[in-house]
Amino acid sequence: MSTPISFTHRFDADFARVAALPQPAWLSARRRQSYARFQHQGLPSACDEDWKYTSLAALERAPLAAQEMGEVRIPASGFDALTPWRVVFAAGRSLPAPPLDTLADVPAGVTLMPLAQALAESRPAAMQYFGSLSGEEAFAEFNSALWGDGLYLELAPNVTLTQPLYLQQVAGAGITTPLRHLLVLGENSQATLIQHSLSGDGAAHFSNSVNECVLGRAARLTHIEVQEQNPQALLFTRNLAQLGADSRYAHLALSAGGALTRNDLTLRLGGQGAECRLHGLTLGGGRSHTDQHIFVDHALPGGTSRQLYKSVLWERARCVFNGRVRVAPGATKTDARQANRNLLLSQDAEADSKPQLEIFADDVKCSHGSATGGLDDAQLFYLRARGLDQAEARALLVEAFAAEVLNGIDASLRPILASWLHAKLETHHAA
Amino acid sequence: MNENTTVRDAVEQEYRWGFVTPIEQDTFSKGLSEEVVRMISAKKQEPDFMLEWRLAALRHWLKQTEPNWASVHHPPIDYQDMSYFSAPKKALKDLSEVDPELLRTYEKLGIPLAEREALAGVAVDAVFDSVSVATTFKDKLASLGIIFCSFSEALREHPELVRQYLGSVVPHTDNFFASLNSAVFSDGSFVYVPKGVRCPMELSTYFRINARSTGQFERTLIIADEGAHVSYLEGCTAPMRDENQLHAAVVELIALKDASIKYSTVQNWYPGDKQGRGGIYNFVTKRGECRGDNAHISWTQVETGSAITWKYPSCILRGDNSVGEFYSVAVTRNVQQADTGTKMIHIGKNTRSTVISKGISAGHGSNAYRGLIKVLPGADHARNYTQCDSLLMGAECAAHTFPYIEVRNPTAQVEHEASTGKIGEDQLFYLKSRGLSGEDALNMIVNGFCKEVFKNLPMEFAVEAQKLLSVSLEGAIG
Secondary structure, three states: OOOOOOHHHOOHHHHHHHHOOOOOHHHHHHHHHHHHHHHHHOOOOOOOHHHOOOOOHHHHHOOOOEOOOOOOOOOOOOOHHHOOOEEEEEOOEEOOOOOHHHOOOOOOOEEEEEHHHHHHOOOHHHHHHOOOOOOOOHHHHHHHHHOOEOEEEEEOOOOEOOOOEEEEEEEOOEEOOOEEEEEEEOOOOEEEEEEEEEEOOOOOEEEEEEEEEEEOOOOEEEEEEEEEEOOOOEEEEEEEEEEOOOOEEEEEEEEEEOOEEEEEEEEEEOOOOOEEEEEEEEEEOOOOEEEEEEEEEEOOOOOEEEEEEEEEEOOOOEEEEEEEEEEOOOOOOOEEEEEEEEEEOOOOOEEEEEEEEEEOOOOOEEEEEEEEEOOOHHHHHHHHHOOOOHHHHHHHHHHHHHHHHHOOOOOOOHHHHHHHHHHHHHHHHHO | OOHHHHHHHHHOOOOOOOOOOOOOEEEOOOOOOHHHHHHHHHHOOOOHHHHHHHHHHHHHHHHOOOOOOOOOOOOOOOOOOOEOOEEEOOOOOOHHHOOHHHHHHHHHOOOOHHHHHHHHOOEEEEEEOOEEEEEOOHHHHHHOOOEEEEHHHHHHHOHHHHHHHOOOOOOOOOOHHHHHHHHHOOEOEEEEEOOOOEOOOOEEEEEEOOOOOEOEOEEEEEEEOOOOEEEEEEEEEOOOOOOOEEEOOEEEEEEOOOOEEEEEEEEEOOOOOOOOOOOEEEEEEEEEEEOOOOOEEEEEEEEOOOOEEEEOOEEEEOOOOOEEEEEEEEEEOOOOEEEEOOEEEEOOOOOEEEEEEEEEEEOOOEEEEEEEEEEOOOOOOOEEEEEEEEEEEOOOOEEEEEEEEEEOOOOOEEEEEEEEEEOOHHHHHHHHHOOOOHHHHHHHHHHHHHHHHHOOOOHHHHHHHHHHHHHHHOOOOO
């Protein structure tokens, strides 16, 4: 038997294909540069502090074939009812129907088009910000070299996207062409994005997506990510956002299942008085491994950040929280808080927590807390003394623990997220 | 002297214990090789097993690379450009033979050897550079079966104990600096408290670095047998000098069933001048193991000196119901850097650990807490509580918190909390409006901030630590 080709060298054919796509010369040059860097640095190892708790052996080993543009089943989604603006990417390509330009009643001042088109038309904001945040990490370079499709959303100043934009990303079997999205929110504009990544079927797949978001002065973005992966799935996402003065960024990540999920969220509070609220919930069972990596960079004074990351783990699941807050020299009046809470429901589950504060200024308020434990016997006893059986009491406590991450979410979105959460936990209890 | 001059004197105070005692030294030429290790071992007339152990450590060290993950910066250290052994030339039999120069040194430090018994009731194993030259209270301790002596003496008198325990907590392969220490360690203290004995006094060693460009490599080994109790104090000052000095000590604590060890440190080595020139590099490996059930190890440290501190006193909680504690105050000012914290490894059932870490950064000081709490699958009902607070003084300083928390048991309860902030203007205003000077108000707030740690120090140390802290922070706030 021949030895499997290492992960970094499996993509030559794919690269040749994307490099040959009709595109501006600068873009194909940039792809080449990124591909070379990706191959040069290779996949990170456990010696790399950012990958201390996450092994990529599963990725190296996975028998992933290049993606066939076959049929991908689009599962029904509870989020469909929420908004008329839905864009579906199946196996890395946007589905022909409905095409982006037929989304009904999109307000004036909203530009919504494939990212490749925005770059081909040299739209100034797209040219300015594309690739400005993604960075040089291995999976970022992988994405910059190989991305196939993605969305470009631009909001003119003072424009409000009245309904959420629902982005469904369905992966087929094998290696899915990476997705790349760019969001540019002008001054005082507002938008809500729901990004839903899921497995089309039970086959193993590798998916990678990168979002770059730029928020102008006083802009507001609510970004909800929902990840539902099958037990074979390998998912790598990167979210990068730059926050202008007085802007508000709210991010909620709900991650369920998957063999290996790695989410990187990197925020730069690059304007005075910017605020972010980052919530995350990991539901892990089986042998799932979820790694939540958050980096909040308070670059300028007066920024506020709040993090609340929770996990509920059963069977042999493992969850890693690595939250880093940096306060740059001179970024005074920064107010940063981080909290990580892990609930272990079985003997073999594991939670690794690494909240970090790096502070280079004195007039700041920063704190973090991390707690890991099982269900509280006293609480269980209290509920059982009031007539609930063991299973009901446990379910109630677990759901109450998990639902805290929905605090602060807009009232119009909360019910659907709460019922998603309820259903997810119920399947676990039923199992 | 009026109050203003007092304050100004204090603010401009240079390192108080800065002086070099001119004393004849027997120093090896610079460089590190098997030959040097053999010479050290021969000079100390060590048994063969010790030489073998040292050589194994050296061979391992040569394969290792210097760690670079700590949040500290320093020019590269040339390990071949320093001398690995230095001892006062004359062999000494008792106090009357001690060089009067050396005795005067101790007097300047405020530990008159002759009057110690009456003075503080503390037995001091004085380490002048690398060889222990005087040990007191021996008879008193010996009557209880307690062994408290220099490491060289322990190797001569009790080789079986040394052989049994040396390297059993910090093996010679542990890390770069521990391997280096294992190869070339010069001397240190050895304590053995037999079964069921409660050591009647605080044991103490004053370390003092005195020879120019001689790295000092201390090795301390403390064993508390079943049901024994011992409290050990380590404190140090060093003369002023302009060349960086490397200090890579290893401390091993072993607590058997029902035993308890309390280890307290006040560290005030030369931090370098205002630009950080000439300060001590303090790269220390300290680890204790609760080897039996119900054992207890407690680390308390007050770190105000050194240009760079790299130190993680840790506890391996192997016995069921064993307890580990870590209390720390670290102060960095001017350009001092400290990367310190602890590791608590929960292996046994019902093990408990407490970590209280207080960091104070002033001027351009940088202070990092780095800690690991690890709960292994068998550690049912393990409990940890960690609190790390940082106080910032001045816009140029830095404070970092890097906890690692790994939990693999659902019945464990692990909590970590950290906060960072500066002294509230309102607190200062409140105290000043009640007639306290700015300096006094600051002192009061800082002492309150550190109270939880200080209260765990033995009395003599607590007083010294408070003084040290107020001297360290004078002039830190406008």
